[in-house]
Amino acid sequence: MGSSSGMYKLGHCYENGIGVEKDEYKAFIYYQRSSEIGHADGMYHVGFCYQHGIGVEKDESKAFDNYLKSAKMGNSCGMLQVGYCYRNGKYVPKDLQKASYWYQK
Numbered sequence: 001m002g003s004s005s006g007m008y009k010l011g012h013c014y015e016n017g018i019g020v021e022k023d024e025y026k027a028f029i030y031y032q033r034s035s036e037i038g039h040a041d042g043m044y045h046v047g048f049c050y051q052h053g054i055g056v057e058k059d060e061s062k063a064f065d066n067y068l069k070s071a072k073m074g075n076s077c078g079m080l081q082v083g084y085c086y087r088n089g090k091y092v093p094k095d096l097q098k099a100s101y102w103y104q105k
Helices: 005-014 026-038 040-054 060-072 075-089 096-104
Strands: none
Touching: 005 026, 005 040, 026 040, 026 096, 040 060, 040 075, 075 096
């Protein structure tokens, strides 16, 4: 299956056109593969892709779920995004206590 880090880096290359032709769908696929084998940054980027419709149809529920998975794996960007979502009631019901928890992690 390959290394999660290698797949994540390929996703980054395809998303930004680094050394390859830019291809958002391939970027999403590689981020997703890295996520499936435990890469926290990959999980965060899968959420980002779902939030912004990068290589995949927008899906707010899947965006939040992937941000939360990455946060639980210790990804600081995921923690910040989850806190933001709870603070503003974005994708989930507003919950300032949960927002505070994720901001303080």
